[in-house]
Amino acid sequence: MTKSTDELDAVHRSNQMWGKRPDMIVRGRLPFNAEPPPSVLAGNEITAVDTFYARNHGPFPDIPADQWRLSIDGRVDKPLTLTYDELTTDFEQHSVVATLACAGNRRAELLAVRPIPGKDPWEHGAISTAEWRGVRLADVLAAAGVRREDGLHVEFLAPDVAQEARPVQSYGSSIPLSKAMSEEVLLAWQMNGQPLPRAHGGPVRVVVPGYIGARSVKWVTTITVQPAPSENYFQALDYRILPPEADADTIPEGEGISLSSLPLNCDILVPTDGEPVTAGALTVRGWAIAGDGHSVERVDVSIDGGHSWRQADLRPAASPWAWSLWSLTVDVEPGPLSITARAWEDTGVTQPESPASLWNPRGYGNNAWAHITASAI
Amino acid sequence: MTKSTDELDAVHRSNQMWGKRPDMIVRGRLPFNAEPPPSVLAGNEITAVDTFYARNHGPFPDIPADQWRLSIDGRVDKPLTLTYDELTTDFEQHSVVATLACAGNRRAELLAVRPIPGKDPWEHGAISTAEWRGVRLADVLAAAGVRREDGLHVEFLAPDVAQEARPVQSYGSSIPLSKAMSEEVLLAWQMNGQPLPRAHGGPVRVVVPGYIGARSVKWVTTITVQPAPSENYFQALDYRILPPEADADTIPEGEGISLSSLPLNCDILVPTDGEPVTAGALTVRGWAIAGDGHSVERVDVSIDGGHSWRQADLRPAASPWAWSLWSLTVDVEPGPLSITARAWEDTGVTQPESPASLWNPRGYGNNAWAHITASAI
Numbered sequence: 028m029t030k031s032t033d034e035l036d037a038v039h040r041s042n043q044m045w046g047k048r049p050d051m052i053v054r055g056r057l058p059f060n061a062e063p064p065p066s067v068l069a070g071n072e073i074t075a076v077d078t079f080y081a082r083n084h085g086p087f088p089d090i091p092a093d094q095w096r097l098s099i100d101g102r103v104d105k106p107l108t109l110t111y112d113e114l115t116t117d118f119e120q121h122s123v124v125a126t127l128a129c130a131g132n133r134r135a136e137l138l139a140v141r142p143i144p145g146k147d148p149w150e151h152g153a154i155s156t157a158e159w160r161g162v163r164l165a166d167v168l169a170a171a172g173v174r175r176e177d178g179l180h181v182e183f184l185a186p187d188v189a190q191e192a193r194p195v196q197s198y199g200s201s202i203p204l205s206k207a208m209s210e211e212v213l214l215a216w217q218m219n220g221q222p223l224p225r226a227h228g229g230p231v232r233v234v235v236p237g238y239i240g241a242r243s244v245k246w247v248t249t250i251t252v253q254p255a256p257s258e259n260y261f262q263a264l265d266y267r268i269l270p271p272e273a274d275a276d277t278i279p280e281g282e283g284i285s286l287s288s289l290p291l292n293c294d295i296l297v298p299t300d301g302e303p304v305t306a307g308a309l310t311v312r313g314w315a316i317a318g319d320g321h322s323v324e325r326v327d328v329s330i331d332g333g334h335s336w337r338q339a340d341l342r343p344a345a346s347p348w349a350w351s352l353w354s355l356t357v358d359v360e361p362g363p364l365s366i367t368a369r370a371w372e373d374t375g376v377t378q379p380e381s382p383a384s385l386w387n388p389r390g391y392g393n394n395a396w397a398h399i400t401a402s403a404i
Numbered sequence: 405m406t407k408s409t410d411e412l413d414a415v416h417r418s419n420q421m422w423g424k425r426p427d428m429i430v431r432g433r434l435p436f437n438a439e440p441p442p443s444v445l446a447g448n449e450i451t452a453v454d455t456f457y458a459r460n461h462g463p464f465p466d467i468p469a470d471q472w473r474l475s476i477d478g479r480v481d482k483p484l485t486l487t488y489d490e491l492t493t494d495f496e497q498h499s500v501v502a503t504l505a506c507a508g509n510r511r512a513e514l515l516a517v518r519p520i521p522g523k524d525p526w527e528h529g530a531i532s533t534a535e536w537r538g539v540r541l542a543d544v545l546a547a548a549g550v551r552r553e554d555g556l557h558v559e560f561l562a563p564d565v566a567q568e569a570r571p572v573q574s575y576g577s578s579i580p581l582s583k584a585m586s587e588e589v590l591l592a593w594q595m596n597g598q599p600l601p602r603a604h605g606g607p608v609r610v611v612v613p614g615y616i617g618a619r620s621v622k623w624v625t626t627i628t629v630q631p632a633p634s635e636n637y638f639q640a641l642d643y644r645i646l647p648p649e650a651d652a653d654t655i656p657e658g659e660g661i662s663l664s665s666l667p668l669n670c671d672i673l674v675p676t677d678g679e680p681v682t683a684g685a686l687t688v689r690g691w692a693i694a695g696d697g698h699s700v701e702r703v704d705v706s707i708d709g710g711h712s713w714r715q716a717d718l719r720p721a722a723s724p725w726a727w728s729l730w731s732l733t734v735d736v737e738p739g740p741l742s743i744t745a746r747a748w749e750d751t752g753v754t755q756p757e758s759p760a761s762l763w764n765p766r767g768y769g770n771n772a773w774a775h776i777t778a779s780a781i
Contacts, residue, residue, distance in 0.1 A: 380756060380761055391752065
């Protein structure tokens, strides 16, 4: 696909406007959606802010920190409204290294099976890792006198308006109270030691490690503790695994499996699809991540389509909520090259083989074996 | 395979001796190992005691209740020795409906890929569900003044001697203290309202819902809280997912992935492999179970090899630790019949497709799509 000079200029300007490196692959300019080329993610436990993927549903709110307010209401005994100063000075501060991933990362492989209208063709880059700093959501909820009843949910609302929602509405979602009270869940105002950029939810966002990125609501302004999951479009209708035969346009609210924790998954970042490589010793690099609360125990790499495997060198993850980077040097013959990788969790579980068996009408949750093809010269 | 009358008599006698129905498929007489034919498991949330699979590593200890003692020691402030009377009267009693499954259930499908020497060819029946009654392990550990340090493990030892172990030793295993303190983990002396039979660990066994059956130690007599997992053969060497290229006979202790929580899995119980069925409406029945702490959200059934799927009717599970039974009536043409099923977890995760990609040297953890072939007349 070739792009006109005007288009390339516009892409370049949008990357520049949001502090992104010029080689980000822009999936949409408004709302701004972009992913880094896979090779620039490789080998770095922490993704630079200018490289971190951007996944958005509306234009970015522009909220000066001194005008930002956060309301906490619902099933709480002492509803609160906090200013930025109060949030950042009244509670103990914590940092967590956490990988965020869009539920649609690796959708391109599902698209190759069957079309998925209206959804961006994310390839390998809708996943990144940062060190987030802020306060525990649990501490803020406790200050509001949160009720500890079974089955409660915590809804996050933000002012960014999503034209794609039916009806048009601002963005929101929810997580179970049990997860919200876990120590890794933050209200964050720093990313890699810098003030949280507007493009990443500044002044303050939610960070829900271990869950799909869609639950880490940016520009959060309202938190409601309630007896049921959010009725927001992005919780009740989108971000669900629908059965393959379902019609995404007419399916009623609440159908399908609502996404929450990330599945066991891995991907190959170097080399990437179609990249010419030199025959001989080739170092394959990638990431692996386990489901919420689990760890990656092993990553296997195959250059014969899964007939035989070798174990990759697996770096310890920076935190229980971060990806594990892996690499393996293989010997490559000239000619077509096929590389497959799969991860194993601490429970002995591994990934499904093929995107074909995971295809779903909205193209979420692809955690099939990682696979790329290239050629060696 | 035909068996001599003598063999059939011996099988019949061993089933009778241990209170099992005569049609149990006996995998070994000493130690006694047997699984029910799949059809008798179908449709029953609770498995009758005479039908419940038996998986053992040594001859059954014969411990009268009044001579049974349980020692609790290690990282506890008040080491305890309890009698049966004390265990059954000094603590609050609880019941839990829990499915136990052998980590080697469905090994026959892995064996069809490549040989697995020295391991029983369990088919569809090394899984059953009972209502267990006893006291919480957490309450007993609390009475012993268990230390609440991070990273501790709880080892269970029993007097049954396993000739297969290297060196020969009595059976033991361990679970993390965090799981041991969970309310579902019991020291049980009743099964489906009856005193726990000797064949199932009577007078008292551990029941660890959500974990592989091997951790639910029968005839338990010693519980030790310790800083590392058990060094018993069955924890340190067996019950691990080894990489496919490993040599199970020479691999050192601690290699491979130690099994703990059961993986997302399902199976077809009716019809079963090779069973002739009548063309027309056919009700397919089976079970599905999710990983520890999760639930089954959907079961798909295919009669065209996974090309198209229909959703099965899924009965609510009797507890978070029990299987979910499912059924679906399909229309069957005369001729060869292939039925495939797969389950989806509440996180949107589904099972790997093929046993070939899960083959491992000890044949554990097969959670590939369920598959049977038969013929319709």
